[in-house]
Amino acid sequence: MADEVRAGGRGAGARRDVVGGAAKVRGGWAGLLAAVPVLLLVGGVVLDVFGPVPYAGLPLLSASPLAACMVLAFRGAVITAAVACVLAVCVDVLVNRPLTAVVVNLLDVAVISVIALWLKWVVQRQGQRFAAVRAVAEVAQRAVLPLPPARVGAVSVATRYECADAEALVGGDFYAVRSTPFGVRALIGDVRGKGLTAVSTMAVATSAFREAAEQAATLRELAEHMDRALVRFVADVGDQPDALERFATAVLVEVSEEEGRVRLHHRGHPPPYLIRGGRVMSLEPAVPGLPLGLGLPEDAGVSGSDTFPFHQGDCLLLVTDGVTEARDRHGAYYEPCTRLAGRDVRTASEVVDTLVADVTHWTGGRRHDDMAILALAPVR
Structure with missing residues (x-):
């Protein structure tokens, strides 16, 4: 793995x-x-x-x-x-x-x-x-961002977290996977900023996800629960200079094995990629949503959920902007749709390994932002 x-x-x-x-x-x-x-x-x-x-x-x-x-x-x-x-x-x-x-x-x-x-x-x-x-x-990193198991329900899971700071273990990027009565639910996101401030905000976001993942009937309700948790957190640290900048982008995922579909709820985060038969497609939202924790009215800029077919042999790849904004020595951005197309990757772990190796090659080993990767694939 x-x-x-x-x-x-x-x-x-x-x-x-x-x-x-x-x-x-x-x-x-x-x-x-x-x-x-x-x-x-x-x-x-x-x-x-x-x-x-x-x-x-x-x-x-x-x-x-x-x-x-x-x-x-x-x-x-x-x-x-x-x-x-x-x-x-x-x-x-x-x-x-x-x-x-x-x-x-x-x-x-x-x-x-x-x-x-x-x-x-x-x-x-x-x-x-x-x-x-x-x-x-x-120890704190393992508590805040524990590694998901290799399989959750009927979904194979592979993750990778690499910090831009060689001495750091965890930053503001995050992911989580839970088995729920509604199917396997997953999350990937990115907190604005770096350092301990970002880590504390990330801890609130992931805790709120784990708390409500099994109760919220829809991904939108789950996102709203996370939004309220971050708003309360901002209010608690309101006397700090950066309190109003503690928000997070995220994509929430729900895999329904019975329906053979995956639902996505976007909150200002880079869209996931669907890998199918050597092709890589960007799953853009119909209505882009605003990041979590801004404290805006519930209907302000909140998108619904987009649904896509998701069958055996498919792989859903979710990344943070440490991947999509990785640049080569000429300043060109990394593009997963073209760089991963045609690759012989069959499992979630192979997708993650291939992506990390390719991003490292693209940047020449120079990384300017944290990179979190989450891959999900249906398994029997």
Whole structure:
């Protein structure tokens, strides 16, 4: 399944995990990088003893603790710093330098070592705090935007969430899928803005959907319930500068297995795509609707539901504007209808995998907006 939440921009190749503030590279370069402090120590001794001028190797001895702090764990860096100090003294004694020179050279290496170790400790503490924050964020993300199962009722489900920020786990895009007495109902949407403000608004929208998906008789009633929830939320945070800008676009979906049809209710969101027999069709609404949470009268700009045939072999693809507004290096927008046409994709997960790979190729890996994808396909 392609239903994992990923932070965009993570490439293949050597994988780097930040541990204690140092980038520990796993792969063929690990041994070479770990040998750099040793090479600096050896080079410093050789230059200091056999070099053309006195103290030629002192810069290398001083640099070895700095290099160790970059490529080794904290204990290895401490050992390297201690060895550098001992070698500095031993070399000065070996070449019969005066006591003042021995002390000064030792202080040079020791001061640089202490500064390097202190910086490593600070970065290590920050790394530990960052890891703790990411762990909390991941738990919150799973609670706010849980991954749907691979199958809900008679519908196969595949999702993907990729944030424009490589360090983020979740943003303002959202989706949800529920099995209800009216059929399988699904939702995809996008909150205006980014950051914690968008996440909090997204949490209200998805919670309202899950709460009313099994009770609302129609998709329009379900959308109105979500709209009221967002309006109340805006009223609760009315003293904040961006309170009036907390709205969301959305498309609500209802798949009826008995009727072989899918109903769509649009609220200002990019239309879904129907993939059938290698063709990709954009399911435009008859009457476009306004986004949720604007607080307008219920009949203002509210569309009805559009119904389309939906049978075995079809796939409904819903995306956020991170897909439709993805641009290549020439500034051209990505167009799913043409880019996905003729592709040999048979399942919902294949559709999602193909779309993500194609968007990444189209943009060259550069993403300027979060991207959420939801694919639904009827199954027996």
